[in-house]
Amino acid sequence: MRSSMFQLLRSGSASRASLLRRGYSSGAVPERKVAVLGAAGGIGQPLSLLMKLNPLVSKLALYDIAGTPGVAADVSHINTRSEIAGYAGEDQLGQALEGSDVVIIPAGVPRKPGMTRDDLFNINAGIVKSLCTAIAKYCPNALVNMISNPVNSTVPIAAEVFKKAGTYDEKKLFGVTTLDVVRAKTFYAGKAKVPVEEVNVPVVGGHAGITILPLFSQATPKANLPDEDIKALTKRTQDGGTEVVEAKAGKGSATLSMAYAGALFADACLKGLNGVPDVVECSFVQSSITELPFFASKVKLGKNGVDEVFGLGPLSDYEKQGLESLIPELKASIEKGIKFANQS
Ligand SMILES: NC(=O)C1=CN([C@@H]2O[C@H](COP(=O)(O)OP(=O)(O)OC[C@H]3O[C@@H](n4cnc5c(N)ncnc54)[C@H](O)[C@@H]3O)[C@@H](O)[C@H]2O)C=CC1
Ligand SMILES: O=C([O-])CC(=O)C(=O)O
Numbered sequence: 001m002r003s004s005m006f007q008l009l010r011s012g013s014a015s016r017a018s019l020l021r022r023g024y025s026s027g028a029v030p031e032r033k034v035a036v037l038g039a040a041g042g043i044g045q046p047l048s049l050l051m052k053l054n055p056l057v058s059k060l061a062l063y064d065i066a067g068t069p070g071v072a073a074d075v076s077h078i079n080t081r082s083e084i085a086g087y088a089g090e091d092q093l094g095q096a097l098e099g100s101d102v103v104i105i106p107a108g109v110p111r112k113p114g115m116t117r118d119d120l121f122n123i124n125a126g127i128v129k130s131l132c133t134a135i136a137k138y139c140p141n142a143l144v145n146m147i148s149n150p151v152n153s154t155v156p157i158a159a160e161v162f163k164k165a166g167t168y169d170e171k172k173l174f175g176v177t178t179l180d181v182v183r184a185k186t187f188y189a190g191k192a193k194v195p196v197e198e199v200n201v202p203v204v205g206g207h208a209g210i211t212i213l214p215l216f217s218q219a220t221p222k223a224n225l226p227d228e229d230i231k232a233l234t235k236r237t238q239d240g241g242t243e244v245v246e247a248k249a250g251k252g253s254a255t256l257s258m259a260y261a262g263a264l265f266a267d268a269c270l271k272g273l274n275g276v277p278d279v280v281e282c283s284f285v286q287s288s289i290t291e292l293p294f295f296a297s298k299v300k301l302g303k304n305g306v307d308e309v310f311g312l313g314p315l316s317d318y319e320k321q322g323l324e325s326l327i328p329e330l331k332a333s334i335e336k337g338i339k340f341a342n343q344s
Contacts, residue, residue: 032270033059035100035139037093037131038107039086040067042255043147043262047106048075050263056270057082063096064107065089093131097138102269104176104262105131108148110253111245117150117208118333124148125157125340132158136165143172143269143305147262151175151207152330153337155284155294160341171305174269175284177207177296178261179254183240184214187233192223203237203282204297204312204323206333211326212238217316230318272301285309292327294334 034051038044039062048062052075060082062072072086087096097103108124111117128148135144140162148154155175162168180203189196200220205213214237216230225233236243244254268281279301287295289311298310315323 029056030274031058032056032101032273033061033099034082034266034270035061035063035096035103035142037063037096037103037105038148040064040071041106042110042252043106043258045071046256046259047104047262049078050259051104051266052078052080052082052084054263054267054270055081056267056274059099060084061087061096061100063087063093093134094138097134097142100139100142101273102145102266103135103139103142104145104147104266106147106258106262107131110255111149111241112250112252113246115245117241118153118336120149121153121336121340124150124154125337128154128157129161129341132161133165136162136167140165140167141169141172143174143273145174145176145262145266145269147176147258149207150333151177151284152211152294152333153340156334156337157341159286159294160338164341169305170286171307173285174265174299174305175207175294175296176262176265177203177212177282177284178265179258180207180212180214180237180240180296181282182257182261182264184216184219184233184237187236187240188216188219188223191229191233192219192221192225194221194223202298202313204295205326206284206294206296206330208333209238209329210322211330211333213319213322213326214238215313215315215319217319218313227318230316234318234322268301269305272305272307273303275303280310290323290327292331292334295330 034057036048039048051057051060062068066088068086068088072084076084108127146155184201184203185199188201189199203214205211268279272279280298282296283299284296287309299306300308
Protein backbone atom coordinates (compact mmCIF):
# COMPACT_ATOMS: atom_id res chain seq x y z
CA MET A 1 0.00 0.00 0.00
CA ARG A 2 2.74 2.41 0.98
CA SER A 3 4.73 1.62 -2.16
CA SER A 4 1.64 2.13 -4.31
CA MET A 5 1.37 5.69 -2.96
CA PHE A 6 4.95 6.34 -4.02
CA GLN A 7 4.13 4.89 -7.43
CA LEU A 8 1.32 7.44 -7.59
CA LEU A 9 3.67 10.28 -6.76
CA ARG A 10 6.07 9.14 -9.44
CA SER A 11 3.41 8.43 -12.06
CA GLY A 12 2.35 12.06 -12.66
CA SER A 13 0.70 12.37 -16.05
CA ALA A 14 1.33 8.70 -16.74
CA SER A 15 -1.78 7.74 -14.78
CA ARG A 16 -2.80 5.27 -17.48
CA ALA A 17 0.52 3.45 -17.05
CA SER A 18 0.02 3.55 -13.31
CA LEU A 19 -3.43 1.99 -13.67
CA LEU A 20 -2.03 -0.77 -15.84
CA ARG A 21 0.57 -1.49 -13.15
CA ARG A 22 -2.24 -1.73 -10.63
CA GLY A 23 -3.90 -4.52 -12.62
CA TYR A 24 -6.59 -2.56 -14.47
CA SER A 25 -6.87 -2.84 -18.24
CA SER A 26 -6.97 0.74 -19.50
CA GLY A 27 -10.53 0.44 -20.85
CA ALA A 28 -11.85 -0.99 -17.58
CA VAL A 29 -11.13 1.77 -15.10
CA PRO A 30 -14.45 2.95 -13.71
CA GLU A 31 -15.33 6.61 -13.35
CA ARG A 32 -15.20 7.53 -9.65
CA LYS A 33 -16.13 10.82 -8.03
CA VAL A 34 -14.56 11.73 -4.69
CA ALA A 35 -15.66 14.73 -2.60
CA VAL A 36 -13.48 16.27 0.13
CA LEU A 37 -15.45 18.30 2.70
CA GLY A 38 -13.16 20.73 4.51
CA ALA A 39 -10.83 20.85 1.49
CA ALA A 40 -9.31 24.26 2.29
CA GLY A 41 -8.04 23.17 5.72
CA GLY A 42 -4.77 21.87 7.08
CA ILE A 43 -5.65 18.28 6.18
CA GLY A 44 -7.98 19.15 3.32
CA GLN A 45 -5.35 20.80 1.11
CA PRO A 46 -2.66 18.09 1.10
CA LEU A 47 -5.39 15.42 0.99
CA SER A 48 -6.85 17.08 -2.10
CA LEU A 49 -3.38 17.05 -3.65
CA LEU A 50 -2.94 13.34 -2.92
CA MET A 51 -6.40 12.49 -4.27
CA LYS A 52 -5.54 14.45 -7.44
CA LEU A 53 -2.55 12.10 -7.82
CA ASN A 54 -4.76 9.01 -7.53
CA PRO A 55 -5.53 7.62 -11.00
CA LEU A 56 -8.63 5.82 -9.68
CA VAL A 57 -10.35 9.22 -9.27
CA SER A 58 -12.05 10.72 -12.34
CA LYS A 59 -13.81 13.65 -10.61
CA LEU A 60 -12.65 15.45 -7.48
CA ALA A 61 -15.00 17.89 -5.73
CA LEU A 62 -13.34 20.21 -3.21
CA TYR A 63 -15.83 21.72 -0.75
CA ASP A 64 -15.33 24.10 2.18
CA ILE A 65 -17.18 27.03 3.67
CA ALA A 66 -14.58 29.31 2.02
CA GLY A 67 -11.26 29.19 0.20
CA THR A 68 -11.93 26.29 -2.16
CA PRO A 69 -11.85 28.22 -5.47
CA GLY A 70 -8.14 28.91 -4.85
CA VAL A 71 -7.30 25.37 -3.76
CA ALA A 72 -9.23 23.94 -6.73
CA ALA A 73 -7.56 26.28 -9.26
CA ASP A 74 -4.14 25.36 -7.87
CA VAL A 75 -4.65 21.58 -7.78
CA SER A 76 -6.44 21.59 -11.17
CA HIS A 77 -3.20 22.45 -12.99
CA ILE A 78 -1.70 19.07 -12.07
CA ASN A 79 -1.65 16.86 -15.16
CA THR A 80 -3.40 13.77 -13.84
CA ARG A 81 -6.70 12.06 -14.70
CA SER A 82 -9.27 13.73 -12.46
CA GLU A 83 -11.32 16.82 -13.24
CA ILE A 84 -11.38 19.26 -10.34
CA ALA A 85 -14.18 21.53 -9.18
CA GLY A 86 -14.20 23.80 -6.14
CA TYR A 87 -17.38 24.53 -4.17
CA ALA A 88 -17.62 27.19 -1.47
CA GLY A 89 -20.50 27.79 0.93
CA GLU A 90 -23.51 25.77 1.91
CA ASP A 91 -25.51 26.57 -1.19
CA GLN A 92 -22.91 24.68 -3.26
CA LEU A 93 -22.69 21.63 -1.00
CA GLY A 94 -25.37 19.67 -2.89
CA GLN A 95 -23.55 20.10 -6.20
CA ALA A 96 -20.27 19.08 -4.60
CA LEU A 97 -21.81 15.88 -3.27
CA GLU A 98 -24.04 14.79 -6.17
CA GLY A 99 -22.77 11.59 -7.81
CA SER A 100 -19.99 11.01 -5.26
CA ASP A 101 -18.75 7.47 -4.72
CA VAL A 102 -16.57 8.40 -1.75
CA VAL A 103 -16.94 11.42 0.57
CA ILE A 104 -13.96 12.25 2.80
CA ILE A 105 -14.69 14.55 5.78
CA PRO A 106 -11.79 16.44 7.37
CA ALA A 107 -14.04 19.43 8.26
CA GLY A 108 -13.95 20.90 11.74
CA VAL A 109 -11.65 22.38 14.34
CA PRO A 110 -8.38 20.75 15.42
CA ARG A 111 -6.92 20.48 18.95
CA LYS A 112 -4.62 22.91 20.71
CA PRO A 113 -2.18 21.82 23.46
CA GLY A 114 -3.98 20.74 26.63
CA MET A 115 -7.18 19.71 24.82
CA THR A 116 -8.55 16.21 24.36
CA ARG A 117 -10.26 15.17 21.14
CA ASP A 118 -13.53 15.15 23.08
CA ASP A 119 -13.04 18.90 23.74
CA LEU A 120 -13.74 19.34 20.00
CA PHE A 121 -17.17 17.70 20.32
CA ASN A 122 -19.20 20.87 20.87
CA ILE A 123 -18.14 22.43 17.56
CA ASN A 124 -17.45 19.41 15.37
CA ALA A 125 -20.58 17.43 16.25
CA GLY A 126 -22.78 20.11 14.68
CA ILE A 127 -20.54 20.40 11.58
CA VAL A 128 -20.60 16.63 11.03
CA LYS A 129 -24.35 16.46 11.58
CA SER A 130 -25.08 19.10 8.96
CA LEU A 131 -22.64 17.60 6.42
CA CYS A 132 -24.12 14.12 6.91
CA THR A 133 -27.66 15.49 6.49
CA ALA A 134 -26.55 16.77 3.07
CA ILE A 135 -24.84 13.44 2.22
CA ALA A 136 -28.11 11.60 2.99
CA LYS A 137 -29.90 13.93 0.58
CA TYR A 138 -27.42 14.23 -2.30
CA CYS A 139 -25.30 11.03 -2.35
CA PRO A 140 -26.91 8.47 -0.01
CA ASN A 141 -24.95 5.60 -1.58
CA ALA A 142 -21.49 7.09 -1.12
CA LEU A 143 -18.87 5.57 1.16
CA VAL A 144 -18.23 8.10 3.96
CA ASN A 145 -14.67 8.41 5.37
CA MET A 146 -14.96 10.33 8.66
CA ILE A 147 -11.77 12.11 9.73
CA SER A 148 -13.30 14.88 11.91
CA ASN A 149 -12.70 14.40 15.62
CA PRO A 150 -13.71 13.02 17.99
CA VAL A 151 -14.04 10.07 15.58
CA ASN A 152 -15.34 7.89 18.46
CA SER A 153 -18.43 10.17 18.54
CA THR A 154 -18.64 11.63 15.01
CA VAL A 155 -19.09 8.19 13.41
CA PRO A 156 -22.09 7.36 15.67
CA ILE A 157 -23.51 10.84 14.93
CA ALA A 158 -23.26 10.15 11.19
CA ALA A 159 -24.96 6.76 11.64
CA GLU A 160 -27.88 8.33 13.53
CA VAL A 161 -28.29 11.10 10.92
CA PHE A 162 -28.38 8.49 8.15
CA LYS A 163 -30.82 6.30 10.11
CA LYS A 164 -33.20 9.24 10.57
CA ALA A 165 -32.98 9.99 6.85
CA GLY A 166 -33.62 6.29 6.05
CA THR A 167 -30.33 5.98 4.16
CA TYR A 168 -28.10 4.23 6.72
CA ASP A 169 -26.02 1.38 5.35
CA GLU A 170 -23.53 0.17 7.95
CA LYS A 171 -21.27 -1.08 5.17
CA LYS A 172 -20.67 2.48 3.96
CA LEU A 173 -19.63 4.40 7.06
CA PHE A 174 -15.97 4.44 8.17
CA GLY A 175 -14.08 6.23 10.92
CA VAL A 176 -10.60 6.84 9.54
CA THR A 177 -8.09 5.34 11.99
CA THR A 178 -5.37 4.77 9.38
CA LEU A 179 -3.06 7.33 11.00
CA ASP A 180 -2.87 5.14 14.10
CA VAL A 181 -1.75 2.25 11.90
CA VAL A 182 0.73 4.46 10.01
CA ARG A 183 2.22 5.57 13.35
CA ALA A 184 2.31 2.07 14.83
CA LYS A 185 4.15 0.80 11.74
CA THR A 186 6.69 3.65 11.82
CA PHE A 187 7.40 3.38 15.55
CA TYR A 188 7.61 -0.44 15.46
CA ALA A 189 10.00 -0.42 12.49
CA GLY A 190 12.26 2.03 14.33
CA LYS A 191 12.35 -0.01 17.52
CA ALA A 192 12.52 -3.46 15.90
CA LYS A 193 15.02 -2.31 13.26
CA VAL A 194 13.05 -3.90 10.42
CA PRO A 195 12.30 -2.31 7.02
CA VAL A 196 9.31 0.00 7.57
CA GLU A 197 7.70 -0.87 4.24
CA GLU A 198 7.45 -4.54 5.30
CA VAL A 199 5.74 -3.82 8.64
CA ASN A 200 2.12 -4.66 9.43
CA VAL A 201 0.45 -3.86 12.75
CA PRO A 202 -3.30 -3.97 13.34
CA VAL A 203 -4.66 -1.15 15.51
CA VAL A 204 -8.09 -1.73 17.05
CA GLY A 205 -10.58 0.00 19.36
CA GLY A 206 -11.18 3.68 18.67
CA HIS A 207 -9.31 6.88 17.89
CA ALA A 208 -8.48 8.69 21.14
CA GLY A 209 -5.93 8.00 23.90
CA ILE A 210 -6.30 4.57 25.47
CA THR A 211 -9.08 3.62 23.05
CA ILE A 212 -6.30 3.30 20.43
CA LEU A 213 -5.04 -0.27 20.92
CA PRO A 214 -2.13 -1.34 18.69
CA LEU A 215 -1.74 -5.12 18.59
CA PHE A 216 2.05 -5.41 18.54
CA SER A 217 1.78 -9.11 19.43
CA GLN A 218 0.49 -9.55 15.86
CA ALA A 219 3.08 -7.24 14.26
CA THR A 220 5.11 -8.57 11.36
CA PRO A 221 7.99 -9.06 10.75
CA LYS A 222 8.24 -10.65 14.22
CA ALA A 223 10.84 -9.06 16.47
CA ASN A 224 10.33 -10.47 20.00
CA LEU A 225 10.68 -7.06 21.63
CA PRO A 226 10.82 -6.97 25.45
CA ASP A 227 7.66 -6.00 27.38
CA GLU A 228 8.93 -2.52 28.26
CA ASP A 229 9.48 -1.76 24.55
CA ILE A 230 5.96 -2.94 23.72
CA LYS A 231 4.54 -0.74 26.48
CA ALA A 232 6.52 2.28 25.25
CA LEU A 233 5.45 1.67 21.63
CA THR A 234 1.81 1.31 22.71
CA LYS A 235 1.91 4.56 24.68
CA ARG A 236 3.64 6.44 21.85
CA THR A 237 1.02 5.23 19.35
CA GLN A 238 -1.81 6.22 21.72
CA ASP A 239 -0.24 9.66 22.26
CA GLY A 240 0.89 10.18 18.65
CA GLY A 241 -1.71 12.87 18.00
CA THR A 242 -0.76 14.72 21.19
CA GLU A 243 2.94 14.52 20.24
CA VAL A 244 2.13 16.49 17.06
CA VAL A 245 -0.28 18.90 18.80
CA GLU A 246 2.44 19.79 21.32
CA ALA A 247 5.14 20.15 18.67
CA LYS A 248 2.87 22.46 16.63
CA ALA A 249 2.39 24.49 19.84
CA GLY A 250 -1.05 25.97 19.11
CA LYS A 251 -0.94 25.76 15.30
CA GLY A 252 -3.16 22.68 15.07
CA SER A 253 -2.72 18.92 14.92
CA ALA A 254 -1.44 16.36 12.41
CA THR A 255 -2.22 17.47 8.88
CA LEU A 256 0.43 16.07 6.51
CA SER A 257 0.62 12.57 8.01
CA MET A 258 -3.20 12.59 8.26
CA ALA A 259 -3.55 13.58 4.62
CA TYR A 260 -1.27 10.66 3.74
CA ALA A 261 -3.28 8.29 5.92
CA GLY A 262 -6.61 9.62 4.59
CA ALA A 263 -5.41 9.20 1.00
CA LEU A 264 -4.33 5.60 1.72
CA PHE A 265 -7.73 4.77 3.21
CA ALA A 266 -9.69 6.42 0.39
CA ASP A 267 -7.53 4.55 -2.12
CA ALA A 268 -8.43 1.29 -0.36
CA CYS A 269 -12.14 2.19 -0.53
CA LEU A 270 -11.86 2.91 -4.28
CA LYS A 271 -10.03 -0.34 -4.90
CA GLY A 272 -12.74 -2.21 -2.98
CA LEU A 273 -15.49 -0.48 -5.00
CA ASN A 274 -13.65 -1.43 -8.19
CA GLY A 275 -13.59 -5.10 -7.22
CA VAL A 276 -9.90 -5.40 -6.39
CA PRO A 277 -9.69 -8.53 -4.17
CA ASP A 278 -8.32 -8.75 -0.63
CA VAL A 279 -8.21 -5.06 0.25
CA VAL A 280 -7.93 -4.96 4.05
CA GLU A 281 -7.49 -1.90 6.30
CA CYS A 282 -8.27 -1.12 9.93
CA SER A 283 -11.28 1.19 10.38
CA PHE A 284 -13.82 2.23 13.03
CA VAL A 285 -17.06 0.69 11.75
CA GLN A 286 -20.34 -0.78 12.97
CA SER A 287 -19.24 -4.01 14.53
CA SER A 288 -20.33 -6.98 16.56
CA ILE A 289 -16.88 -8.27 17.50
CA THR A 290 -17.17 -6.72 20.99
CA GLU A 291 -20.12 -5.56 23.10
CA LEU A 292 -19.80 -2.07 21.53
CA PRO A 293 -21.84 -1.06 18.45
CA PHE A 294 -18.79 0.55 16.77
CA PHE A 295 -15.23 -0.68 16.97
CA ALA A 296 -12.06 -0.42 14.90
CA SER A 297 -10.55 -3.61 13.58
CA LYS A 298 -9.35 -5.06 10.30
CA VAL A 299 -12.03 -4.70 7.64
CA LYS A 300 -12.18 -6.16 4.14
CA LEU A 301 -13.33 -3.59 1.57
CA GLY A 302 -15.48 -4.66 -1.34
CA LYS A 303 -17.86 -3.45 -4.05
CA ASN A 304 -20.40 -2.25 -1.46
CA GLY A 305 -18.02 -0.97 1.19
CA VAL A 306 -17.44 -3.25 4.19
CA ASP A 307 -17.29 -6.84 2.99
CA GLU A 308 -16.19 -8.41 6.25
CA VAL A 309 -15.28 -7.19 9.74
CA PHE A 310 -12.49 -9.35 11.10
CA GLY A 311 -12.23 -10.37 14.75
CA LEU A 312 -9.36 -9.34 17.00
CA GLY A 313 -7.31 -12.54 16.73
CA PRO A 314 -5.17 -13.78 19.63
CA LEU A 315 -4.25 -11.03 22.14
CA SER A 316 -1.39 -10.89 24.62
CA ASP A 317 -2.29 -10.43 28.31
CA TYR A 318 -1.20 -6.79 28.04
CA GLU A 319 -3.52 -6.25 25.05
CA LYS A 320 -6.38 -8.05 26.86
CA GLN A 321 -5.99 -5.57 29.72
CA GLY A 322 -5.88 -2.67 27.25
CA LEU A 323 -9.08 -3.92 25.65
CA GLU A 324 -10.85 -4.15 28.99
CA SER A 325 -9.73 -0.64 29.97
CA LEU A 326 -10.79 1.03 26.75
CA ILE A 327 -14.36 -0.31 26.64
CA PRO A 328 -15.96 2.13 29.16
CA GLU A 329 -14.37 5.24 27.56
CA LEU A 330 -15.23 4.18 24.03
CA LYS A 331 -18.78 3.25 25.10
CA ALA A 332 -19.31 6.70 26.65
CA SER A 333 -18.01 8.48 23.50
CA ILE A 334 -20.29 6.41 21.25
CA GLU A 335 -23.28 7.08 23.50
CA LYS A 336 -22.50 10.81 23.59
CA GLY A 337 -22.61 10.92 19.79
CA ILE A 338 -25.86 8.97 19.58
CA LYS A 339 -27.49 11.20 22.22
CA PHE A 340 -26.37 14.40 20.46
CA ALA A 341 -27.74 13.26 17.11
CA ASN A 342 -31.09 12.35 18.58
CA GLN A 343 -31.69 15.35 20.82
CA SER A 344 -30.73 18.20 18.51
N1 LIG B 1 -9.01 10.91 12.25
C1 LIG B 1 -7.78 11.31 12.48
O1 LIG B 1 -6.87 10.49 12.59
C2 LIG B 1 -7.45 12.76 12.53
C3 LIG B 1 -8.43 13.71 12.61
N2 LIG B 1 -8.15 15.04 12.65
C4 LIG B 1 -9.28 15.98 12.73
O2 LIG B 1 -9.55 16.53 11.43
C5 LIG B 1 -10.24 17.78 11.59
C6 LIG B 1 -9.64 18.84 10.69
O3 LIG B 1 -8.31 19.15 11.07
P1 LIG B 1 -7.46 20.28 10.28
O4 LIG B 1 -7.58 20.09 8.83
O5 LIG B 1 -6.14 20.32 10.91
O6 LIG B 1 -8.28 21.60 10.70
P2 LIG B 1 -8.31 23.01 9.93
O7 LIG B 1 -8.94 23.99 10.85
O8 LIG B 1 -6.99 23.32 9.36
O9 LIG B 1 -9.29 22.73 8.71
C7 LIG B 1 -10.63 22.44 8.89
C8 LIG B 1 -11.41 22.92 7.70
O10 LIG B 1 -12.78 22.59 7.92
C9 LIG B 1 -13.52 23.66 7.37
N3 LIG B 1 -14.89 23.65 7.88
C10 LIG B 1 -15.38 24.08 9.06
N4 LIG B 1 -16.72 23.94 9.07
C11 LIG B 1 -17.07 23.38 7.90
C12 LIG B 1 -18.29 22.99 7.32
N5 LIG B 1 -19.45 23.15 7.95
N6 LIG B 1 -18.27 22.47 6.08
C13 LIG B 1 -17.11 22.30 5.41
N7 LIG B 1 -15.91 22.66 5.90
C14 LIG B 1 -15.91 23.19 7.13
C15 LIG B 1 -12.74 24.92 7.76
O11 LIG B 1 -13.16 26.03 6.97
C16 LIG B 1 -11.32 24.46 7.51
O12 LIG B 1 -10.90 24.77 6.20
C17 LIG B 1 -10.14 18.09 13.09
O13 LIG B 1 -11.36 17.77 13.70
C18 LIG B 1 -9.04 17.19 13.58
O14 LIG B 1 -9.14 16.91 14.94
C19 LIG B 1 -6.86 15.47 12.57
C20 LIG B 1 -5.82 14.57 12.49
C21 LIG B 1 -6.03 13.16 12.50
O1 LIG C 1 -4.56 14.39 17.91
C1 LIG C 1 -5.39 15.05 17.27
O2 LIG C 1 -6.12 15.91 17.76
C2 LIG C 1 -5.53 14.77 15.82
C3 LIG C 1 -5.61 13.32 15.63
O3 LIG C 1 -6.65 12.72 15.75
C4 LIG C 1 -4.36 12.58 15.44
O4 LIG C 1 -3.32 13.17 15.10
O5 LIG C 1 -4.40 11.35 15.63
